[in-house]
Amino acid sequence: MPEDWQELLTRLERAFGPQHWWPADSPFEVMVGAILTQNTSWTQVERAIDQLREAGLLNAGALLEAAPETLEPLLRCTGYYRLKTRRLQAFCAFLKREGCLDRPERLGAADDLYCLRRKLLSVYGVGEETADSILLYALHRPIAVVDAYTRRLAYRLGWTDPKPSYAALQDRMEAQLPPGDIQKRQELHALIVVQGKTFCRSRPSCRECPLRRDCTYGARGGDREDLVGLRQG
């Protein structure tokens, strides 16, 4: 399959069904999750969010006022817990500066997409992927999210070099997606994550992969599971 992100979306949706990520959660919860999930599995993030909620700290005002020693034990299970305590509080301080401490969903309401994106990137602990996840899933802005799964999949499909830059890959996705289509962008990223966890893992399991016939990686013999027992290492 030549590079075609809409076709990819179609095939993944056929394989895995619609995902509807984060529809029920509050925007603030999505923002917290986006920060906590940095280099961390989502199951641990859910635990931490539950613990914050039970402690009554799942709102920006409370998080900002809380002592770091209060937050750290609750974030411990996500790893980098001291770092993430600082990042969460930095983000809440940013919400306060923007005048939406108690209305996080209104963040950047008056800003255009790229102005708001630049603001987010200026916050300590918010990089491109975190910023775009917040824009797309918490604030419902139309922007394509790139992550490690996206890079890996694009490379294995034969669409890119091994390490395309974030901006380069994002531009290529944006060039093919209907402008302003939020739902397609949300579903595409969600489905790429599912694909990345299920089949296109760092140790790929290509045998039952829905993209097997479209993928140059599998066709090149990249399926490591095929090699188990044949290699000594």
Next chain:
DNA sequence: CTCCCGCCGC
């Protein structure tokens, strides 16, 4: 042991 929806500071 590796891997997990990265980012910062050097």
Next chain:
DNA sequence: GCGGCCGGAG
């Protein structure tokens, strides 16, 4: 570009 941050699951 690279190491540090960090715990938990497989």
